[in-house]
Amino acid sequence: MAGRDFVVFVIRRLINAVITLLILLLLMFILVHAIYTTPLALARLYAGPHPTMAQLETIVKEYHLDAPLYVQFINYLMDVFAGNLGYDPIYKEPEAYIIMHYLPITLTFMIPAVILTVLVGTVLGAVAAANRNKWGDYFIRAFYVFTWSSPPYFIALLVLLVFVYWLGPYTHLPASGYVSSLLPRPKVITGWPLIDAIIEHDWAYVDSYLVHMVLPILTVFLYSFGVYTRMARNVTLDVLESDYVRLAYIKGLSRRVVVYRVGLRNALIPLVTLMVLTFALSWTGAYVAEDVFDYHGMGYITTVAITSVDPLMVYDITLFVGISVIIANFIADILYGVLDPRVRIT
Amino acid sequence: MTEQVVERRGRGFAASIWSWVKLISRDPAGLLGLIIVVAFVLWSIIQGILELLASYLKDPRLGWLLLPYNPFIQNLAGAFQPPSWAHLMGTNYIGQDILSRILYSIPYSAAYPAFLVVLSAILIGAVLGISAGYLGGWWDEVLMRVTDAFLSIPAIILAIVVSVLLKASFIGMIYSFIIVWWPIYARLFRAETLRVKAMDYIAAAQLYGVSPLRLFFRYLFINTIDPIIAYAMLDFGNVILGASILNFIGVGLQPGLPILGEMASDGVSWGFPKYWWWAIFPSITILIIALGFVLLGDRLQDIIGGRAAY
Amino acid sequence: MLLSIKDLFVGYRTVMGTLHVLDDVNLNVDKGEIVGIVGESGSGKSTLGQAIARVLPGNAVASGRIMVDGVNLLELSEGEMEKYRGTTVFMILQNPFTSLNPVKTVGYQLMEAARIRMVRSGERYSEDRAYEMAIQALKDLRFPDPEVIMLRYPHQLSGGQIQRVVLAMSLILKPKILIADEPTSALDVTIQAQVINLFKELSREMESAILFITHDISLAYVISTRIVVLYAGRIMEDGDVESIIREPMHPYTQGLIAGVPDLSKFVSGRVKLQSIPGNPPSFLDLPSGCKFHPRCPYVKDICKVQEPPLTRHNNRVIRCWLYGGG
Numbered sequence: 015m016a017g018r019d020f021v022v023f024v025i026r027r028l029i030n031a032v033i034t035l036l037i038l039l040l041l042m043f044i045l046v047h048a049i050y051t052t053p054l055a056l057a058r059l060y061a062g063p064h065p066t067m068a069q070l071e072t073i074v075k076e077y078h079l080d081a082p083l084y085v086q087f088i089n090y091l092m093d094v095f096a097g098n099l100g101y102d103p104i105y106k107e108p109e110a111y112i113i114m115h116y117l118p119i120t121l122t123f124m125i126p127a128v129i130l131t132v133l134v135g136t137v138l139g140a141v142a143a144a145n146r147n148k149w150g151d152y153f154i155r156a157f158y159v160f161t162w163s164s165p166p167y168f169i170a171l172l173v174l175l176v177f178v179y180w181l182g183p184y185t186h187l188p189a190s191g192y193v194s195s196l197l198p199r200p201k202v203i204t205g206w207p208l209i210d211a212i213i214e215h216d217w218a219y220v221d222s223y224l225v226h227m228v229l230p231i232l233t234v235f236l237y238s239f240g241v242y243t244r245m246a247r248n249v250t251l252d253v254l255e256s257d258y259v260r261l262a263y264i265k266g267l268s269r270r271v272v273v274y275r276v277g278l279r280n281a282l283i284p285l286v287t288l289m290v291l292t293f294a295l296s297w298t299g300a301y302v303a304e305d306v307f308d309y310h311g312m313g314y315i316t317t318v319a320i321t322s323v324d325p326l327m328v329y330d331i332t333l334f335v336g337i338s339v340i341i342a343n344f345i346a347d348i349l350y351g352v353l354d355p356r357v358r359i360t
Numbered sequence: 361m362t363e364q365v366v367e368r369r370g371r372g373f374a375a376s377i378w379s380w381v382k383l384i385s386r387d388p389a390g391l392l393g394l395i396i397v398v399a400f401v402l403w404s405i406i407q408g409i410l411e412l413l414a415s416y417l418k419d420p421r422l423g424w425l426l427l428p429y430n431p432f433i434q435n436l437a438g439a440f441q442p443p444s445w446a447h448l449m450g451t452n453y454i455g456q457d458i459l460s461r462i463l464y465s466i467p468y469s470a471a472y473p474a475f476l477v478v479l480s481a482i483l484i485g486a487v488l489g490i491s492a493g494y495l496g497g498w499w500d501e502v503l504m505r506v507t508d509a510f511l512s513i514p515a516i517i518l519a520i521v522v523s524v525l526l527k528a529s530f531i532g533m534i535y536s537f538i539i540v541w542w543p544i545y546a547r548l549f550r551a552e553t554l555r556v557k558a559m560d561y562i563a564a565a566q567l568y569g570v571s572p573l574r575l576f577f578r579y580l581f582i583n584t585i586d587p588i589i590a591y592a593m594l595d596f597g598n599v600i601l602g603a604s605i606l607n608f609i610g611v612g613l614q615p616g617l618p619i620l621g622e623m624a625s626d627g628v629s630w631g632f633p634k635y636w637w638w639a640i641f642p643s644i645t646i647l648i649i650a651l652g653f654v655l656l657g658d659r660l661q662d663i664i665g666g667r668a669a670y
Numbered sequence: 671m672l673l674s675i676k677d678l679f680v681g682y683r684t685v686m687g688t689l690h691v692l693d694d695v696n697l698n699v700d701k702g703e704i705v706g707i708v709g710e711s712g713s714g715k716s717t718l719g720q721a722i723a724r725v726l727p728g729n730a731v732a733s734g735r736i737m738v739d740g741v742n743l744l745e746l747s748e749g750e751m752e753k754y755r756g757t758t759v760f761m762i763l764q765n766p767f768t769s770l771n772p773v774k775t776v777g778y779q780l781m782e783a784a785r786i787r788m789v790r791s792g793e794r795y796s797e798d799r800a801y802e803m804a805i806q807a808l809k810d811l812r813f814p815d816p817e818v819i820m821l822r823y824p825h826q827l828s829g830g831q832i833q834r835v836v837l838a839m840s841l842i843l844k845p846k847i848l849i850a851d852e853p854t855s856a857l858d859v860t861i862q863a864q865v866i867n868l869f870k871e872l873s874r875e876m877e878s879a880i881l882f883i884t885h886d887i888s889l890a891y892v893i894s895t896r897i898v899v900l901y902a903g904r905i906m907e908d909g910d911v912e913s914i915i916r917e918p919m920h921p922y923t924q925g926l927i928a929g930v931p932d933l934s935k936f937v938s939g940r941v942k943l944q945s946i947p948g949n950p951p952s953f954l955d956l957p958s959g960c961k962f963h964p965r966c967p968y969v970k971d972i973c974k975v976q977e978p979p980l981t982r983h984n985n986r987v988i989r990c991w992l993y994g995g996g
Contacts, residue, residue: 038509045539049525146728159389159658163650165601167608167624168643171632179633244658257768260725261836265843266756266786269748276771283773294514301517302605306628316520320610325524332521336513343512355823356772 023351023358031344038336039094043087046329053079059326062103099330104322109330112315117334118206119192120311123227124300127234128293131242134235135292136278136285139246143254144273154243162240166299170233170306177229187228190308194222230303237299238292245288246281253281283354290346294339383663390659396652404471407464424464429457431464431618443637450637452623453630458638461618462645468530469620470649473603474596477537482592484538485545490580492546493553503550507543515540516602523611533612537599548591552584590664594657597650604646620646671737672879673699673722673847678734680714680721680903688731689953691717692903695734696980696987699879701846706890706911707883708926709900710950715883716764718900719849722881723761724751738847756783757790760845764852766832770824776835777820780804783842807838811868830861834868841872848873849881854889866893887926891915899923902951902961905980908987919988921966922946960991968992 050056057073058065065073074080078089093099099109142154161169178189188194193207197219200210211219253259254277262276263269301313308314312331319327351358385391406426414422424430428448435455443450449459492503510518522536556562565579606612607621620642627639678695681688691714699705709715720726722736724743736743738758743751763769770779784800793799801820808816811834824832833853840848850869854862870893873880882893890897890911897914899907899922907920918924925946948965951957957964963973970991978991 033505034508034512037505038512041506041509045522046525155389159651159654163597163601163647163654165604165608165621165624165643165646165650167605167621167628168640168647171624171628171639171643175633175636255727257763257765258771261761261763261769262771263725264723264755264759264761265783265839266752266754266790267782268752280771280773294512297514298516298605302608305609305625317609320520320524320528325521328521328524332513332517335517339512339514354773356825359823359826 020351020358024348027344027347027351030347031340034343035337035340036091038340039091039333040087042329042333042336043090047083047086059329060100060103063323094333099333100326102324102327104319104324104327109327112327113312113330113334114205116311116315118204119309120300120304120313122206122208123192123230123309123311124234124296126227127231127299128238128289128296130231130235131238131292131296132285132289135239135242135246136282139243140250140273140278140281142243142247143250146251151247155247158240158243160240161236162244164237164240166233166237166302167306169236170229170303173229173233173236174306177232188226189229192223192226192309192311193219194226197222226309230300230307230309233303233306234296234299237302238296241295242288242292245291246285249284249288250277250281253277256280283350286346286349286353290339290342293342297335297338384656384659387659387662389655393652393655393657393659396648397656400466400471400649400652403463404467407467408471411467424460427460427463429460431456431460440635442635449641450635452626452635452638456618458623458641461623462620462642465618465620465623466645466649468617469604469607470600470646473534473537474599476534477541477599478592478595480538481541481545481595482588484542485547486549486581486585488542489546489549490553490584493550494557494580500550503546507547510540510543511547515598516605519602520606520609520611523606528611528613530612530614533603533606537602541595541599545588548588549584552587553580556580556583586664587661590657590660592657593653593660597653597657600646600653601650671698672701672739673697674735674737675722676735676737678718678721678732678736680717680726680730680732682727683729683731687954690903690956691953692721694980695903695905697898697905697908699847699881701877701879703896704873704880704882704894706887706894706897707881707900708885708887708890708897709883710885712950712952713900714903714953715885715900716851717903719761719851719881719883722847722849723755723759725755725761753790756786756843757845759847759849760840760843761849761851762833762836762840762853765856766829766836767824767856769836770832772824774823775820776822776824776827777801777804780807780820780835780839780842783839787843803842804838807841808835810841810872811835811838828861829857830865833857833865837865837868837872841876844876844878846878847881848876848878849883851883852885855885869893888930899926902956903953904961904977904989905987906962906989909985913985919983919986919993920990921968921992922962925965960989 046059047056050059053074054070056079057070057077060073060077061069078086081089097110099113101107102109102112105112138154138158142151145151164172174189177187200207200214200216200219203210203213208220208223211217211223254273258280259272259277262272267276300311301316303309304311304313305317312334316328316331319325319331381394384394407423410422410425414420421430433456435451438447438451438455439453441447441451441455447457447459449457449462451457452461488503492500519533519536519540522539523533526532526536562579570579603612604621604624607619608625610622610625613619613622623642624639624646627635627637627642630638632639675695675697678692679690680692681690695718697705707715707718717726717730721730721732722743724746726732732744734744738754743754743759746754770776781797781800781804784803785795787803788795788800804820805816808819813819813831813834819827819831819835824835827835836853853869854865857865866889882890884890887897894911896908896910898905899914899920901922907914907918907923909919914923915927918927929945946965951961951964957974959975960966960973960977963969966973972991978989980987980989981993982988983993
C-alpha cells in the first residue's frame with residue numbers, strides 16, 4: 015500500500031470535509047437570514063428577552079448587521095473559525111465557552127453508546143443474516159423492530175421503570191444527574207470531567223460518574239440499535255448473495271470462513287457509513303435521555319434554551335452537532351480507504 | 361422477478377391494490393403492519409371529517425362524537441386517576457380522560473404531519489433529484505453538496521433549530537420538517553434516475569422527441585418511484601416519531617390542543633412513575649403507529665428489493 | 671461414469687408460488703468429455719450448474735440424484751458437501767467483475783485455492799508451495815508477469831484477465847467436474863476468442879469432465895465434444911457435437927442452428943436463416959404437454975397434451991413426439 019497514495023487520499027478527504035463544512039455554514043446562514051430578514055429582526059437573536067428598541071439598535075451597530083450579506087457571511091466565517099460563536103444574552107457569557115462546558119458531558123456517554131451499538135449490532139445483524147428465517151433471525155428482528163418504532167422517551171421510561179423502580183434495590187442505579195451533587199467538580203485539565211477525575215485520582219467522582227452514565231448509555235444504545243442492526247442484517251444479506259461469496263463457497267471454503275472472513279469483511283465497508291449514521295442518530299437519543307434523566311449536557315441546555323427563548327444557543331449547539339458529524343464522516347472516509355482497496359487505489 | 365420498466369399504462373387500479381395486499385400479507389409481520397396502518401388512516405380520516413363538520417356546523421361536540429369523553433372537559437375532583445373501567449387509560453392533572461385525548465389527537469399529532477411532510481419531501485426531492493440525475497453537470501454537483509451538508513446534521517436536531525427559528529409553532533414545525541426531510545428523497549431519486557437513465561428506453565424516448573415534461577412524469581418519475589414508495593412507508597413512521605420527539609422537548613405545540621408527545625412529557629414532569637399512565641399510554645400509541653409503518657415498510661422493501669423469498 | 675444425473679428436479683419458492691425450473695434432467699458425463707449445455711436465457715441452464723455444485727439459493731428445492739463417485743450429492747449434509755466443493759466440483763461464473771473478492775489480492779485468493787488443494791490431497795500446507803502453484807497457474811494462463819498480477823486487486827484487472835485468473839484457480843484446484851457458466855458472455859469478442867482457446871488447451875490437460883453452459887450454439891460447437899440442448903428446464907436433445915450439428919433432430923435444435931449463418935451450411939437439406947418465432951415461456955406459466963409446442967413448426971395434437979419422454983435413438987437422446995415415444 016503506497017504510503018504516498020494514502021496521504022494524498024487523506025488530504026482529498028480532508029478538503030472534502032472542509033468544503034462540506036463551508037456549505038453547511040452557508041446553508042445555516044441563509045436559513046437564518048431568510049427567516050430574520052431585517053437587521054432589527056437579526057438583532058433580536060442576540061438580544062435577550064424583551065429588548066428595547068435602543069438595545070436592538072446598539073446590537074445592529076456592534077455586530078454590523080446592516081452590512082451587505084456577503085460581508086456578513088465573511089465575518090461569520092471568520093468568527094466561526096476563530097471560535098467566536100457570539101455572546102449569549104441570557105447566560106451573559108460567550109456561547110463557545112458555555113458549549114465547551116456541556117459538550118464533553120454528552121460525548122462521554124454518547125461515544126460508548128455508539129461503540130456498543132456498532133459492536134452488538136454488527137454481530138447480531140450478521141447472525142441474523144447467516145441464519146435467515148430461522149428462530150435466531152426472527153427473534154433479533156422482533157427486537158430491533160420494537161426498539162426502532164419506540165419513541166426514545168419511551169425507551170428511557172422503560173429503562174427507568176425496569177432498572178430504577180423494579181430492580182432498583184439490586185442495581186442502585188441513579189435516576190438523574192450525571193454525577194452525585196454532593197461531589198465537587200474536579201480541577202479543569204482537559205475539560206472532560208471524567209478524564210480530569212481519573213487524572214486526579216478522584217475515584218469517588220469517577221465511580222459516581224460511571225454509575226450515572228449507565229442508564230443514559232443504555233437508552234441511547236437501545237434507541238440506535240434498531241436502525242443499525244436492521245441495516246447490518248440487510249447489508250450482510252446482500253453481500254452473502256453476491257457472486258464472489260458464491261465463488262468462495264464453490265472453492266470449498268467452509269461456511270464459517272465464507273460468512274465471516276469473506277462476507278462480513280466485505281459488509282464492513284457499507285457498515286462504516288452506517289456507523290456515521292448511528293453517531294448522528296445517537297445525538298437525538300442523547301437529547302431525549304438527557305431530558306428524562308436530568309443529565310446536564312448538550313440536550314439539556316437545548317431544552318433550556320427552547321423554554322427561555324434563546325434561539326442563538328439552539329443555533330450554535332446545532333452547529334456543533336453538525337461539525338461533529340462532519341468530523342465523524344471524515345473519519346469514516348479514512349476507514350473506507352483502509353478497508354476498501356477500490357477506494358484508495360485507482 | 362423480472363423488472364418491467366416501460367411506460368406504465370394504468371392497470372386496473374383496484375386489482376393491483378388487492379394483489380399488493382395479498383403479497384404483503386404472506387408475511388405475518390407485514391400483515392400486522394398493514395392492519396395497524398389501515399386502522400390508523402381510517403381513524404384519522406373519520407376523525408378529520410368529524411372535525412371539519414364540527415367547525416363547519418359550529419358544533420364542537422361532533423369532534424368527540426366517537427370518543428368516550430369530551431377530551432377538554434376538566435374534572436379536578438377526578439384528577440390523577442389510574443386506569444379503571446371508567447377511564448381506561450386514567451386521567452391527567454385536571455381530570456381529563458387520557459384515552460379520549462389520545463384518540464382525539466392522533467390525526468393531527470401523527471397523521472397530518474406524516475403525510476404532509478413525506479409527500480412534500482417526495483415532490484421536492486423528485487424535482488430536484490431527478491433533474492440532478494438526469495441533467496448532471498454542475499447542477500448535480502451543487503445538489504450533492506447541498507444534500508451532503510443537510511445530511512450532516514441529524515434530521516431531528518436540524519428540525520429543532522429550524523422550528524425554534526420559526527417560533528416553534530405547530531405549523532412552523534411542519535415547515536421545518538419539510539425543509540429537513542427533502543434531501544434524502546432528492547438523493548434517492550437521483551440514484552434511481554442514474555440507474556434508469558442508463559436504460560435504453562430512455563434514449564429511445566429522447567429519439568422520439570418526447571417533450572421534457574412528459575419524459576419527466578411518464579418515464580422518469582413513474583419508474584424511479586418504486587423503491588421510494590417502500591422507503592416512504594418507513595418514513596411516515598420516522599416523521600411521526602420525530603414530531604413526537606420535538607413535541608416532547610417542547611417544540612411545535614399548539615396551546616389548548618392535546619398532542620401525544622407533549623402528553624408524555626407532561627406525564628414525566630408531573631411524576632413518573634407515580635402517574636405512569638399519563639406518560640406511558642401516549643408513548644405506546646406512538647409506538648404502535650410507528651410499528652405499523654415499520655413492519656409494512658420493511659415488508660414492502662423486501663418485496664420490491666427482491667429479497668422476499670416467499 | 672464420472673457424473674451421473676438422474677431425474678433431477680429443481681424449483682424455487684417465491685412470492686408468486688413455486689417455480690418449476692428444471693424437470694426430468696437425466697445426463698451422464700464421463701471424464702475428458704466437454705459437454706456444451708445450450709439454452710436461451712431463462713432456460714434453466716445456470717440453475718443446472720448451481721444444482722451440481724449445490725450452491726442454489728436458499729429458496730430452492732431439489733430432488734433426484736446427482737451421482738459423483740457413487741455418492742448422491744443432493745443427499746450430503748453441508749459439512750460433507752463442503753469437501754466436494756473446489757476439488758471435486760468447481761464453477762466459473764458469468765460476470766467476471768463480481769467473481770472475485772474485491773478486498774483481497776489476486777495472489778491471496780489463488781493461494782487460498784492452493785491451500786484447499788493441498789489440504790484435500792493430504793499434503794502439508796506450505797506458503798512457498800502455494801505461491802509456486804499460483805505463479806505456475808498464472809503462467810499456464812499466459813500472464814506475462816505473474817508476480818505482478820499476484821499483487822493486484824480484482825478491480826485493477828480487465829474482465830478477460832479476471833476470467834483467466836478464475837481459470838487459473840481451476841487449474842490449481844483440479845476439479846473432477848468443472849462447470850463454466852457462460853464464462854465469456856461478458857467479454858469482448860476478441861478476448862472471448864483468447865479465453866476460449868486457453869480453455870480448450872487446458873481442458874486437454876485436465877482430465878475433468880467439463881460442462882460448458884452457453885446460449886451460443888456456435889460457441890458450443892467450437893468447444894464441446896457433446897451438446898445438450900435445454901429448453902424450459904428440460905433436456906430436449908443430447909448427442910455428440912458433429913452429428914448433432916449436421917443432423918439436428920429436435921425442431922428446437924434445428925431452429926437454433928438455423929439462426930447461425932456459419933453453422934446452417936452444415937445442415938443437410940434446405941434450411942433458411944431464420945429465428946424461431948415466439949418467446950421462451952416463463953416458468954410461472956409453462957405450456958401443457960411439450961414445452962416447445964407453441965413455437966414448433968411440426969406441432970401435432972399429441973404435443974399439446976402430453977410431454978414426450980426422453981428416448982434414445984442410436985447415439986442421440988431426444989425428447990420429441992416426431993421420433994416416437996416409446
